Amino acid sequence: MSDDGAPVTIDSTVTAPQSVADDETGWTASVRRRVEKTLPITELLPTKQPAYIGSWVYVFGVVTIAALFWLVISGVVLAFFGSAWWHVSSVGHFFNSTHFWSVQMFFIFMVLHLWGQFWGAGWRDGRAKTWMVGVVIFSISVGTAFTGYVIQQNFDSQWIAINAKDAINSTGFGGLFNALNFGQMYGLHVMLMPIGVTLLVVLHIIQVRAKGVVRPIDDPFQVTP
Amino acid sequence: MKASKVDKKTYYRGIRMIPYDLLKEVTIAMIGVLAVVLVLSAVLSSPDVPSVTLQSWSKANPVDFLTTASGELSGSTVVAGYGPPYNSGSGSAQSWGPLAPQQWAGVHIPINAPNDFVLQPLTQATAGDAELASALTSYQAASSDQQQKWLTNYTTALGTATVASDGTVTVPAGDFGPVSVLMDRMLTLARSGGLDALLLTSDHFYQTDFSRALLFLDDGGYIADLAAQQKLIGSDWGVMNETGRYPGSAWLWLYTMWYQIPPFNSSTGFLGISTANTDLAVVGVMLLLTVLLLLVPVIPGLRDIPRWIPIHRLIWRRHYAEMRHAAAQKGP
Numbered sequence: 001m002s003d004d005g006a007p008v009t010i011d012s013t014v015t016a017p018q019s020v021a022d023d024e025t026g027w028t029a030s031v032r033r034r035v036e037k038t039l040p041i042t043e044l045l046p047t048k049q050p051a052y053i054g055s056w057v058y059v060f061g062v063v064t065i066a067a068l069f070w071l072v073i074s075g076v077v078l079a080f081f082g083s084a085w086w087h088v089s090s091v092g093h094f095f096n097s098t099h100f101w102s103v104q105m106f107f108i109f110m111v112l113h114l115w116g117q118f119w120g121a122g123w124r125d126g127r128a129k130t131w132m133v134g135v136v137i138f139s140i141s142v143g144t145a146f147t148g149y150v151i152q153q154n155f156d157s158q159w160i161a162i163n164a165k166d167a168i169n170s171t172g173f174g175g176l177f178n179a180l181n182f183g184q185m186y187g188l189h190v191m192l193m194p195i196g197v198t199l200l201v202v203l204h205i206i207q208v209r210a211k212g213v214v215r216p217i218d219d220p221f222q223v224t225p
Numbered sequence: 226m227k228a229s230k231v232d233k234k235t236y237y238r239g240i241r242m243i244p245y246d247l248l249k250e251v252t253i254a255m256i257g258v259l260a261v262v263l264v265l266s267a268v269l270s271s272p273d274v275p276s277v278t279l280q281s282w283s284k285a286n287p288v289d290f291l292t293t294a295s296g297e298l299s300g301s302t303v304v305a306g307y308g309p310p311y312n313s314g315s316g317s318a319q320s321w322g323p324l325a326p327q328q329w330a331g332v333h334i335p336i337n338a339p340n341d342f343v344l345q346p347l348t349q350a351t352a353g354d355a356e357l358a359s360a361l362t363s364y365q366a367a368s369s370d371q372q373q374k375w376l377t378n379y380t381t382a383l384g385t386a387t388v389a390s391d392g393t394v395t396v397p398a399g400d401f402g403p404v405s406v407l408m409d410r411m412l413t414l415a416r417s418g419g420l421d422a423l424l425l426t427s428d429h430f431y432q433t434d435f436s437r438a439l440l441f442l443d444d445g446g447y448i449a450d451l452a453a454q455q456k457l458i459g460s461d462w463g464v465m466n467e468t469g470r471y472p473g474s475a476w477l478w479l480y481t482m483w484y485q486i487p488p489f490n491s492s493t494g495f496l497g498i499s500t501a502n503t504d505l506a507v508v509g510v511m512l513l514l515t516v517l518l519l520l521v522p523v524i525p526g527l528r529d530i531p532r533w534i535p536i537h538r539l540i541w542r543r544h545y546a547e548m549r550h551a552a553a554q555k556g557p
Contacts, residue, residue, distance in 0.1 A: 045247055046245055047244065047245060047246070048244060050240045050241070050242060051240065051243045051547070052544035053245075054243070055541060055543070062250055062251060063257070063258055065251070066251070066257070066259075067258050070255075070258060086273075093270065094266060094267075096273070097267075097269070098262050098266045099271075100272075101261075101262045101265040101269075102258075104475075105258055105262060107476045111476065116540065118521070119534075120541075121528065121532065123521065125236070128522035131521065132519050132520075135519045139515055142476060145474060145476070149474065153276060154274055154276050155275060155451065155455075155468060156272065157276065158276055159457055159463075162439055162443045163459070163464065164464075166317065167504040167507070169309070169310060169317070169327055169504075170505040170508060171326055172329055173330070174327070174334070175330055175331075175332075176333070178310075178334060178434075180439045180440065181433065181434045181436060182433045182434065182435050183433025183434060184433075212236065216545070217541075218532075219240075219541075219544070219548070
């Protein structure tokens with residue numbers, strides 16, 4: 001019922017919002033237009049793909065993401081209970097083990113993915129930025145793993161920090177990035193670096209989905225201008 | 226028209242499309258990886274060798290501890306003369322030609338080895354210990370030459386010191402001045418665990434910076450001996466190793482490799498690169514290689530390697546077989 005008591009009629013011609021019209025203006029319309037053009041839902045969640053993706057090489061990307069997922073989950077548990085927990089609790093030690101092996105899986109799969117994309121020249125046909133974001137992810141992941149090693153609060157942490165300091169100091173960044181400062185390394189490891197890696201992985205996935213999987217090398221590409 | 230500018234329908238023209246379930250693939254990957262991780266965790270666990278403390282060091286190897294402490298007091302240790310970011314020394318400052326970023330950056334984590342590692346902790350421990358207070362006063366009142374003479378005599382005598390079963394160190398008699406009292410109290414303080422706490426002390430209640438304690442440990446030989454037993458030193462590719470039989474940072478193999486080969490491990494060097502600036506040189510090489518990896522798509526030659534070495538024939542072998550089959554059916 002409406003406020004004046006009259007029955008409300010539903011206009012059956014009104015439907016869910018459609019694509020933004022070309023003549024619509026404003027920031028929102030502009031962003032929506034860009035998103036709809038770059039990554040329509042059919043590309044974000046595709047139900048068909050080129051037959052040539054039936055190769056083991058294409059598995060390494062998704063399993064890298066899966067390892068990252070479990071890496072983050074186990075890291076969240078470790079962070080929640082505090083940095084000393086896993087040294088004194090068998091449950092904590094098990095979660096540390098899952099974190100440790102997730103890291104190993106993550107790097108193994110990521111390196112295989114990287115090599116797969118290198119030998120397939122995955123940067124072709126406008127995919128250079130996708131490759132570059134991948135390399136940045138790898139680099140930041142190495143830094144994230146390093147900060148993880150030096151915050152373990154055990155012998156490894158001490159020895160790695162002591163040795164790494166010389167390399168970092170030699171670059172002039174020792175005062176800014178002090179491997180011997182547990183507080184700084186902890187903050188970087190549990191907060192800034194994982195967020196950086198995760199956001200870049202999301203961007204990488206969007207790039208892959210937006211552009212699609214690159215065609216095989218020497219597969220004749222015929223486009224009528 | 227460039228391939229990067231066409232729509233997907235055009236881009237995939239002639240390519241056979243197959244049904245694909247993205248969410249199913251992701252779910253299977255999640256479950257599969259979790260299963261592997263859980264099995265490895267349950268069967269192999271993970272390494273956790275306890276950390277070394279100044280207390281455990283002073284108990285396990287008191288002579289090494291005293292040698293290091295007296296070295297810190299005389300300013301003759303590596304950290305005492307390290308250079309930036311710790312102090313104005315130059316013992317560990319690295320440069321390559323005119324490039325000296327370590328010196329350019331300057332001192333940001335000030336470390337005064339005699340004061341921070343020995344005199345300040347002992348001063349904080351003088352309460353109720355008149356003999357220590359007196360020894361500190363005598364030491365600080367003496368000339369620098371006199372201090373060095375006492376310390377040299379003491380360090381020399383440590384070479385023939387004996388260690389009793391209770392850990393007491395007996396140093397042959399000599400002209401040590403107040404140094405023998407200072408070192409005796411340093412050992413007592415360390416063995417009680419007090420020095421671990423005192424090296425963390427700052428103006429704040431909460432402590433998270435272990436720089437001073439780790440640098441003091443680094444100056445001794447004890448932690449390096451333990452690392453050597455675990456195959457963690459540089460010549461054993463230590464940077465990428467882990468304690469025990471666990472995989473370490475295998476992804477650092479290339480970084481670690483440079484430390485094993487000339488000119489990086491050579492004292493004479495080549496092109497200005499030697500053991501005197503190994504770290505700077507290795508970091509520089511790795512930065513260069515990372516930039517090259519980043520820019521592979523736009524570097525002619527580098528981006529053509531996958532075409533020259535046809536590993537892609539293995540990756541897409543079924544696709545190429547399909548193409549050949551289709552071409553054969555089509556005929557000439």
